[in-house]
Amino acid sequence: MSDNLKNSKGRGAQINVRNKFLELSHEMREDFLEYCRLEGEIADKNKTSYLEVFPKTIVNKVTSPDVGMGYSMNPYQGCEHGCIYCYARNSHEYWGYSAGLDFERKILVKKNAPQLLEKKLLSRNWQAKTIVMAGNTDCYQPAEQKxxxxxxxxxxxxxxxxxxxxxxxxAFILRDLDIIKELTSQGLIAVNVSITSLSEDTRRVLEPRTASIKKRLETVKTLSDNMVPVNVMMAPIIPSINSHEILPLAKTVRKHGAISIGFTVVRLNGAIGEIFTDWIHKTLPDKAEKVLHQIAECHGGTLNDSRYGVRKTGEGKIAEQIHALIKIARQQYFSDIQMPQLNKSLFNMQRELFKNSPPGQMNLFE
Structure with a gap:
């Protein structure tokens, strides 16, 4: 990575792209910015705001056949981590916001998520199935501290x-190590830690407000030392940015206690294509076109790939090279271990103990 990498706003996205669902759009014009400069005014305070929303449900059935999870829940929409490649950016448009800077600065908070989850688990027809937190936006983003x-x-x-x-x-997940250890003792939890690079330079530009690589590796080790099964998501793999790190990254996370790895090849669907293209020309101008062309080569010549079964893994020679390295990494470092199946046998018995208690009125929320 270049020594002069710089994100002037401390954010991932550098623009707010137009929301395709809205008729009107808002833009920051150059003449307005110049006026603010001359007047000594701040055009954009670049602050994060938290907005409470009131969903009626919190557990979502995942119907996409290649995602690898059946149910997910997201206590927050939008994510202050600001990962430039994040597929969840597009979902912010459904709430009336931009997938660009709005995604990182307007965080929607679902304070009633615990009550909605309890209601779902107590519903008559619900059978135990692993629910993933957070299949869309990070459940341990900075908002969780508040x-x-x-x-x-x-x-x-x-x-x-x-x-x-x-x-x-x-790394803030370690705050809840007490609960996680109890869940682990009953085979009820698995943790996936996302680590895309061993380079802090790369991490800073790709994921500006995330935990450092050092802290994430320490998190993997701490969880592993406490017998928590940990999978490391090397996702996404971006050609010419972190694709060369697959083997050293796999070796490092194994040494820290991870028992498996997963990966995806980057795809730039919807508004993400425009956001990423703007970002890379501003942040990595010397390699921008090379990276964009290689990403397109993995997806049939386009940045926008929605084909099930191909969109996450890519195709073509570059994708094949990535797949080969992942295969070598798994054979070399993870051939003797695998993630355990979670325990679904305890739920029905436990629910019987509470079936006569009205949801939302347990001492948990008092």
Whole structure:
């Protein structure tokens, strides 16, 4: 990576792209920015705001056949981590915001998530199935330090002895190690830690407000030392940015206790294509066109790939090279271990103990 990499705003996206669902759009014009400069005014304060929303449900059935999870839940929409490649950016448009800077600065908070989760688990027809936190946006993003919604949801999972998986790139998950250890002792939890690079330079430009690589590796080790099964997501693999790190990264996370690895090849669907293209020309101008062309080569010549079964893994020679390296990494470092199946047998018995208690009125929320 270049020594002069710089993200002037401390964000991933550098623009707010137009929301395709809205008729009107807002843009920051150069003449307005110049006026603010001359007047000594701040055109954009670049602050994060938290907006409470009130969903009626929190557990979502995942119908996409190639995602690898059946159910997910997201205590927050939008994510302050600011990962430039994040597929979840597009979902912010459904809420009336931009997938660009709005995604990182307007965080929607679902304070009633624990109550909604408990209601779902107590529903008559629900059978234990692993629910993934957070299949869309990180449940341990900075907002969790303020609102503690993820911790309250984990308390619900523990109370009903229901299996849960977590995906995060934030070391803040260790705050909840007490609950996670209890879930682990009953085979009820698996953790996926996202680590895309061993380089802090790369991490800073790709994922500006995430935990450092050092802290993430320490998180993997701490969880592993406490017998928590940990999978490391090397996702996404981006040609000419982190594709050369597959083997050293796999070796390093294995040494820190990970028992498996997963990966995806980057894809730039919807608004992400415009956001990423703008970002890379501003942040990595010397290699921008090379990276964009190689990404397109992995997806039939386009940045926007929605084909099930191909969109996450890519195709063509570059993708084949990535697949070959992943195969070598798994054979060399993970051939003798695998992630365990979570325990679904305890839930029905535990639910019987609470079936006569009205949801939302347990001492958990008092």
């Amino acid at each position: 609102f503690r919604i993820t911790r309250k949801c984990l308390e619900v999972f523990l109370k009903y002895k229901h299996p849960v998986a977590i995906i995060t790139k934030n």
